[in-house]
Amino acid sequence: MKPQILTSSFGIGRTAALLCAALAVSSLGTHEARAADAPALKSCVIIDNDFDIDDMMAIPLVFGSEHVAALIQSEGYTLPEESAPAVDVLVNGTDGSSGSRTIPIIVGGRQEKGPDLSQWPWLSFFRSMLNQANGLLPAPLPPWKSTPDYPQKLADTVADCDSVSILVIGTYTSFINYFPLLQDKVDRIVIMGQPINDDSSTPGRESFNCKFDFAACQKAMTLLEGKPAFFIDVPRFEECRGATATAAHCYSPDYAMVAGDGKTPGLKEEGMPGRLRKALLNDISCQSFYPPADRTKPCTSKSTWEPAAVAAGLGGEMLLWDQSAAIFLVHPKAFALFYPKDNKSEGGKHYSPVLIDNSDAKTVEGLRALWTDLTNAAVSIR
Numbered sequence: 001m002k003p004q005i006l007t008s009s010f011g012i013g014r015t016a017a018l019l020c021a022a023l024a025v026s027s028l029g030t031h032e033a034r035a036a037d038a039p040a041l042k043s044c045v046i047i048d049n050d051f052d053i054d055d056m057m058a059i060p061l062v063f064g065s066e067h068v069a070a071l072i073q074s075e076g077y078t079l080p081e082e083s084a085p086a087v088d089v090l091v092n093g094t095d096g097s098s099g100s101r102t103i104p105i106i107v108g109g110r111q112e113k114g115p116d117l118s119q120w121p122w123l124s125f126f127r128s129m130l131n132q133a134n135g136l137l138p139a140p141l142p143p144w145k146s147t148p149d150y151p152q153k154l155a156d157t158v159a160d161c162d163s164v165s166i167l168v169i170g171t172y173t174s175f176i177n178y179f180p181l182l183q184d185k186v187d188r189i190v191i192m193g194q195p196i197n198d199d200s201s202t203p204g205r206e207s208f209n210c211k212f213d214f215a216a217c218q219k220a221m222t223l224l225e226g227k228p229a230f231f232i233d234v235p236r237f238e239e240c241r242g243a244t245a246t247a248a249h250c251y252s253p254d255y256a257m258v259a260g261d262g263k264t265p266g267l268k269e270e271g272m273p274g275r276l277r278k279a280l281l282n283d284i285s286c287q288s289f290y291p292p293a294d295r296t297k298p299c300t301s302k303s304t305w306e307p308a309a310v311a312a313g314l315g316g317e318m319l320l321w322d323q324s325a326a327i328f329l330v331h332p333k334a335f336a337l338f339y340p341k342d343n344k345s346e347g348g349k350h351y352s353p354v355l356i357d358n359s360d361a362k363t364v365e366g367l368r369a370l371w372t373d374l375t376n377a378a379v380s381i382r
């Protein structure tokens, strides 16, 4: 009942630029390596997401390194019909400013009966925020129509692709329905979170994506058996939840990687990185999105992602979840299979960032630098 996790099927050929010790890469050689290896073959990526804030921060960076054939919106933090117009503005812009082509966005699957949302009291706030692409839109756009034949629609978008990599950063609700149509050309599936029964680093804690539609998650584990599936997670520390989430060793986003400071340039102001920058930094008024008891707390576009602003708002854990899975997709050398120190036989089921100088703080710094660099590469899309 476990997917096979391949460790040697790719890596060297797909990424020419190995990580330097500080992870801060100045030249990303992926395209050149791909072209030299197989100039006639078309490799494509599908991004299956539920457009939460970390999806928003993960999606653009894929465009700088890979040919994204389509996005598919699945029910999770947001609903597919509502997230589609919001993510459309992020990737395609309002004026076609994404460049040479329009990225297809498919309205994916919902559960027949959604779960009881009260177990995630913060979800409604995030849904309201992301329906307007965080700070990018002044108000939500009209929802798109549902697409009952989304598996075929998605398959059509990769008809001329020789191979397809799937990045799953949302629930498995759509995946279980389209994967059988695509599997013959799928070269890898990169998934945020740990597989079911992986107790090696966070015992008993399936990811939100798995828990939200657990039946689909279970089915996906069966579908992924023997397939090149790569599960990605970041180290989670109890002290990185809540008010102290700004500690240097927490695997969270930070303000500088977006806005820049003396050490990092931050995101560019044009193209897709520019739209992401606006989405994350624009001044907006959002207190009314909080649950009634919290409406005196400060709310800005940073309240969904910047640790201090999150702590001043609804609090909770805000880590580089989907961002890490996206970075793995384009830069797998930054990750290695995780093995617990005290029981190595339990490990090897998911990937975790390679520690720099045995320091979580330095590793987080490196991941953030890589995120900024890779996202800025999406100023022109492939």
Ligand SMILES: [Ca+2]
Residues within 6 Å of the ligand: 049, 050, 051, 052, 054, 055, 169, 170, 322
């Ligand atoms: Ca997600």
